[in-house]
Structure formats: C-alpha cells, structure tokens
Amino acid sequence: MPDHLKKSFSSGNGHPLSWGAPGSASATFAAGLVFENVSHDYDGVDSVKDLSLSIAPGEILCLLGHSGCGKTTLMRIAAGVERQSRGKVLINGREVAGQDHFMPPEKRGVGLMFQDYALFPHMSILANVMFGLTGVPRKEAKAAALSALGRVGLADYAADYPHALSGGEQQRVALARALVPRPGILLMDEPFSGLDKRLRDNVRDETLAVIRETRATCIIVTHDPEEAMRMGDRIALMRRGRLVQSGTAADLYNAPVDLFAARFFSELNQLEGKVSSAGIETPVGVLEASGLSEGQQVDVCIRPQGIVLNAAGLCGVPGRVRSKRFVGEVDLLSIVVDGLDRPLQARVRAGCEWNEGMDVAVTTDPKDVLVFPRQASQF
Numbered sequence: 001m002p003d004h005l006k007k008s009f010s011s012g013n014g015h016p017l018s019w020g021a022p023g024s025a026s027a028t029f030a031a032g033l034v035f036e037n038v039s040h041d042y043d044g045v046d047s048v049k050d051l052s053l054s055i056a057p058g059e060i061l062c063l064l065g066h067s068g069c070g071k072t073t074l075m076r077i078a079a080g081v082e083r084q085s086r087g088k089v090l091i092n093g094r095e096v097a098g099q100d101h102f103m104p105p106e107k108r109g110v111g112l113m114f115q116d117y118a119l120f121p122h123m124s125i126l127a128n129v130m131f132g133l134t135g136v137p138r139k140e141a142k143a144a145a146l147s148a149l150g151r152v153g154l155a156d157y158a159a160d161y162p163h164a165l166s167g168g169e170q171q172r173v174a175l176a177r178a179l180v181p182r183p184g185i186l187l188m189d190e191p192f193s194g195l196d197k198r199l200r201d202n203v204r205d206e207t208l209a210v211i212r213e214t215r216a217t218c219i220i221v222t223h224d225p226e227e228a229m230r231m232g233d234r235i236a237l238m239r240r241g242r243l244v245q246s247g248t249a250a251d252l253y254n255a256p257v258d259l260f261a262a263r264f265f266s267e268l269n270q271l272e273g274k275v276s277s278a279g280i281e282t283p284v285g286v287l288e289a290s291g292l293s294e295g296q297q298v299d300v301c302i303r304p305q306g307i308v309l310n311a312a313g314l315c316g317v318p319g320r321v322r323s324k325r326f327v328g329e330v331d332l333l334s335i336v337v338d339g340l341d342r343p344l345q346a347r348v349r350a351g352c353e354w355n356e357g358m359d360v361a362v363t364t365d366p367k368d369v370l371v372f373p374r375q376a377s378q379f
Helices: 003-008 071-079 125-130 138-151 167-179 197-214 225-231 249-254 259-265
Strands: 033-042 045-055 060-064 086-091 094-097 110-113 185-189 217-222 234-239 242-247 269-275 280-282 285-287 297-302 307-311 317-326 330-337 344-349 359-364 369-373
Touching (some): 033 071, 045 071, 110 167, 125 138, 125 167, 167 185, 197 225, 217 225, 330 359
Parallel strands (some): 060 234
Antiparallel strands (some): 033 086, 086 094, 269 297, 280 285
C-alpha cells in the first residue's frame, strides 16, 4: 500500500486523522479593519455599493449573502488584490487604500485563503506552507511551517504532495499556509464549500479553534447561514453589493430588518395582513400589531416551528393536515387553512399525533412571528 494511503487509514476506524494539540498555534497581533463608504464596479456594473463596516481586532466576522452579492469582491479589496473604485480601507486606523494611497497586498499583514485552496501541485506540503515566509531564514521558516502543520495534524504529510491528500486535508494545509506568517487579519473565501457535510462540520469546528488560538481578526465569506451563525462573532449580510444588516446571530435571527434578511435565516410561511383596531387580521387569526398604524398593509411571516396545532374545535382557526413527512427529529406537516392560497408548513416534534386527513385548530407562537410593512417588491 502506498505511504499516503497508509497514513490516511492510520486512525484504524475510517475517521479523519485528528488535528494537533489545542493551544499550540502561534498567536498574532490582531488588527482592526474598517471599510469606509467603499464602492467597486466591473466595467460599470456595481459589485459593492457605498458599504461601511468595521471589524474589531480579534473578531470573527462572517460575510454572508447569495452568490454575486459582492462578498468576495469586498474580501479581495481588503487583501489589496482589488482596488476599490471609491471609499477607503483602513487597518489599525491607517489608510491602506483610498483615492490617493494604495498599499500592496504583501505589506498589509493580511492572510488570504482561497475557496479552491490554491496549493501548488509541484511543491511538497512543507514547501507549500513555507511559501509565504519570504525573507525568513530557511531553517526558521521550516520550523514554523512544521509547527503549523503539526497544529492541523498533518506534520507526517510534510514530504507528500497535494494530490495525495483528501479535500479536508488540503483545506488544513491551506489554513496552515495562511496562518504561518502570523497575519493580523485572515480572510477566508468559502473555505468549507468543497467538503461533504459530515467532514465539513468537523473541519469547521477545528478550524474555528485554531483561529481562536491565533487571535487573528478573521473574515469568513460564506453563503450558508448556519455556518455563519456557528462561526461568527458577528454576521454581515449583503445583497446586491449593499450591507443589509450586521450584528450577532441572535440579532439577525430574532430581529431581521426586512423580509430578505428574515428569509435568509429560516423558512417562512408568508401571509398578507391588514392592521385594524383589534390587531393584524390574517387567515390564521388576529395577531399583535405593536407599533403599526391602523389600515396599514403588512407581510406576516411565521416560521414553521411557530405553527401551533390543537385538537379540532379548540383554540385556533380550523385547518386540515394534507400531508405528513418524517425527517428524523421532526415531522413536517402541510396544513390547509381557508383563505390561504397555499398550505401552511409546520415543523413539530417527531411522532406527533397529527396525521394526514385530520382536522386541527391552528394558532401561532408569537416568538416565531415576524411582521414587515408591505413593499411592492422585496427581491
């Protein structure tokens, strides 16, 4: 059996090799990063529009949004790979990119980890990690690279080449290479998108542990809201080049600024409502209308777990279970209610008593109800 396959199975149980000892990653001097009214376009097509955002030293910020919203462009501007059309970029209060000043990438103290890892196929794993240590004596560079590989559990692979590694192992090499120069800011572009879910969860958690140890300021670009919530101290949500909302995961989930932000973090049952003196009148009953004006048209959004079912004839509006699907820990129910064009989607604990064809009474849990003023077009 080839050496690299022996190493791949050395754990003896089919699981990935473990990462290195926690606490062994070299610490950095974290830097603050600020975007001031940054805009950028490609041949007249806006990619980033008048965006202002501050990241504190040592903070992990997840830059979240759909493909093409400008996340990667903003990261490349921070790294100095792209020069913005307008606005300023500051690191530790010092302007590194503006109208009359531009600091090249190699002088910014910024580490960049690409989505495809960008390992050099003709270079050994050790040489790949050493690549960014320019100006460092070879003996010291080798020691630092081996230490970084040890922290990600790949010191035994130092003499191998990238093709001998799995996707998860290549990701770990790319992380070691980005961190070994001890950057004050680490930028990661969709670093886990190429991994299957089982492996992704493990690699993501271990990567987060390494970043915490180094204390580097970090921006992680992702389109996955769960990933952003799991990894980020804060989340910055973008849409069409603009910043929609920034805050903690709890801020964005519990108090989204608009329907776009709400939809990004959970499935929604969207209903039309009108504010009356009694509250918001909807097909599922009258809901609280705090802060809204009488006569106002609104969009009422109810998360599937916020649909509450009671026995027919009890509290709630009449409905009927059209379908029931078991998906592990929960059952997904489709509920037909008079006055609605489409069934409500409910998420309840698996093994519930509700079955197809049963009549039920439908109410809602206020904590899973979001209300937004009606807009002509949200998307």
